[in-house]
Amino acid sequence: MLVSTSTLKVIHDLREDAFALFKFGNIKMKNVLDSQLVHEHLFKTCFAGMNEFLEIMGFETHENKSAVGRDMDLSLGRYWKQRPLAQEKLDYAALDVRCLFRSTQKVMESLEDDKLLLLKEASLARAENALTTQKAAIRRISFDTAKNHKLTSAELLRLENPSHGIFHSFPSIENEADKVIALLPERFLEKLSGSDDKQQIDLNSLTDIGLDQDRRPECWVDGKRIFLSDNSQVTVTEQDIQYILDQVGEIGSDNRAGLDGELHRFSVIRARNDQVLGLTIRIGRSITGISDLLLDQLVGSEKSILILGEPGSGKTTIVREAARILAEEKHVLVVDTSNEIGGHGIKPHNCIGLARRMMVRSLEEQSKVMIECVQNHTPYCMVVDEIGRKKEVLAASTVRQRGVRMIASAHGDLRKLVQNQELCGLVGGVQQVILGDGMAAKEALRRDPSGSREGLAFAKVKVERATDPTFDVIVELRRGLFDEWIVVTDVAKAVDSILDGRLYKAERRMRNSETGELELELIRS
Numbered sequence: 310m311l312v313s314t315s316t317l318k319v320i321h322d323l324r325e326d327a328f329a330l331f332k333f334g335n336i337k338m339k340n341v342l343d344s345q346l347v348h349e350h351l352f353k354t355c356f357a358g359m360n361e362f363l364e365i366m367g368f369e370t371h372e373n374k375s376a377v378g379r380d381m382d383l384s385l386g387r388y389w390k391q392r393p394l395a396q397e398k399l400d401y402a403a404l405d406v407r408c409l410f411r412s413t414q415k416v417m418e419s420l421e422d423d424k425l426l427l428l429k430e431a432s433l434a435r436a437e438n439a440l441t442t443q444k445a446a447i448r449r450i451s452f453d454t455a456k457n458h459k460l461t462s463a464e465l466l467r468l469e470n471p472s473h474g475i476f477h478s479f480p481s482i483e484n485e486a487d488k489v490i491a492l493l494p495e496r497f498l499e500k501l502s503g504s505d506d507k508q509q510i511d512l513n514s515l516t517d518i519g520l521d522q523d524r525r526p527e528c529w530v531d532g533k534r535i536f537l538s539d540n541s542q543v544t545v546t547e548q549d550i551q552y553i554l555d556q557v558g559e560i561g562s563d564n565r566a567g568l569d570g571e572l573h574r575f576s577v578i579r580a581r582n583d584q585v586l587g588l589t590i591r592i593g594r595s596i597t598g599i600s601d602l603l604l605d606q607l608v609g610s611e612k613s614i615l616i617l618g619e620p621g622s623g624k625t626t627i628v629r630e631a632a633r634i635l636a637e638e639k640h641v642l643v644v645d646t647s648n649e650i651g652g653h654g655i656k657p658h659n660c661i662g663l664a665r666r667m668m669v670r671s672l673e674e675q676s677k678v679m680i681e682c683v684q685n686h687t688p689y690c691m692v693v694d695e696i697g698r699k700k701e702v703l704a705a706s707t708v709r710q711r712g713v714r715m716i717a718s719a720h721g722d723l724r725k726l727v728q729n730q731e732l733c734g735l736v737g738g739v740q741q742v743i744l745g746d747g748m749a750a751k752e753a754l755r756r757d758p759s760g761s762r763e764g765l766a767f768a769k770v771k772v773e774r775a776t777d778p779t780f781d782v783i784v785e786l787r788r789g790l791f792d793e794w795i796v797v798t799d800v801a802k803a804v805d806s807i808l809d810g811r812l813y814k815a816e817r818r819m820r821n822s823e824t825g826e827l828e829l830e831l832i833r834s
Contacts, residue, residue, distance in 0.1 A: 328445030567653025618786030
């Protein structure tokens with residue numbers, strides 16, 4: 310039956326079914342119809358759950374979906390791996406079949422013959438794609454330029470309107486690392502220039518150069534240390550550091566300097582007597598197309614976006630590209646502390662396009678300049694790199710209250726941000742409330758619907774979100790994973806889940822480094 314071309318198989322979100330049938334039975338289904346794609350075609354919403362589909366079609370929903378969903382979250386992926394399957398799990402699967410069967414006739418009546426053929430072809434393409442991805446849960450996605458870069462299923466848009474789809478992304482790197490290398494003493498160039506047949510370091514992967522007095526010069530490539538010379542006797546002198554500093558701009562109060570018109574950063578390490586003992590050179594780079602994974606949220610919405618990640622994860626690179634993209638159509642101002650986004654010099658680097666820039670003389674003044682930007686220059690969107698202190702959190706809240714969109718970055722991830730007393734205001738803040746007996750009992754039942762704690766004492770203090778988040782969308786980055794982001798599209802619900810001790814809904818968005826195809830996995834983090 311599964312391979313029959315005459316029997317139509319209707320499955321909701323068939324990817325995992327197609328993957329399992331092929332892996333364990335070498336079966337490739339034919340003549341299939343994915344009701345999730347039917348929902349997307351009819352109601353223009355992708356990745357709808359089965360109950361959402363049934364409800365909008367006017368049919369009875371699966372009564373156990375929510376409860377089983379919670380059990381699946383708690384089992385951390387082991388729910389369906391236990392054998393033999395319990396009767397309740399078999400009943401659950403059987404009800405899935407009955408619910409879909411009831412809706413099939415109306416689905417067929419809702420579709421014209423040519424649309425039914427198109428959806429069956431898209432369903433078959435989805436089944437084929439499930440066999441080629443690393444995990445069955447991964448979806449191929451695209452962005453529909455005719456619908457304000459709306460997120461869509463790639464299989465469906467390829468057939469409905471392929472000329473309007475963005476299906477691939479091939480970022481282009483411009484790092485100009487050669488301009489930094491030209492400043493270094495010649496004896497440090499053994500591996501950077503490729504002279505004497507030594508190892509040539511990939512400049513596109515070079516992130517930092519570290520020079521400390523009386524120690525070996527080093528650099529960092531893909532998170533790994535490489536000494537600039539194989540000769541352990543080659544060490545950094547005071548004169549080496551001064552030689553480099555004489556060629557760059559003035560060192561500011563933040564102990565940073567730069568090259569005129571460039572994105573590179575030169576940060577000094579000082580002794581207690583203020584003498585410069587070391588130098589860290591961060592290689593600045595702009596990457597056109599790096600933000601393609603976020604087009605629906607960046608271009609297709611008015612949402613404020615916060616980029617989170619550890620140092621070196623690419624936050625500033627994404628912020629730069631976001632400023633450039635938005636400035637093509639909107640009035641965008643960059644509040645640029647230490648010239649981190651737009652580079653050193655009076656004229657900003659071309660990487661921010663038509664965006665305007667307000668320089669910040671010192672980190673102490675960043676919050677003040679953020680308010681001044683709104684009051685004096687009426688931007689549609691403000692772009693800020695690295696919000697790190699309480700007064701900047703308050704300034705960001707003020708900016709949003711005045712109707713200005715924000716794109717910004719900060720260190721950490723969402724769970725750490727919620728726990729950070731200084732920065733948690735970016736996602737709504739945290740407060741404690743004391744509950745009465747009745748409310749405490751209801752809260753305990755809400756947290757544990759099974760009633761397994763019945764008769765036990767329950768907490769009367771509840772931790773909850775204090776107010777609406779300043780940022781609507783969170784993007785989490787990991788160092789070295791430039792083609793894989795965690796995107797949280799509903800920050801308020803995610804924070805509430807964290808404070809409840811639960812997992813929160815998120816999307817793992819990926820770019821295939823070989824094919825450029827865009828992919829997405831719905832996860833709980």
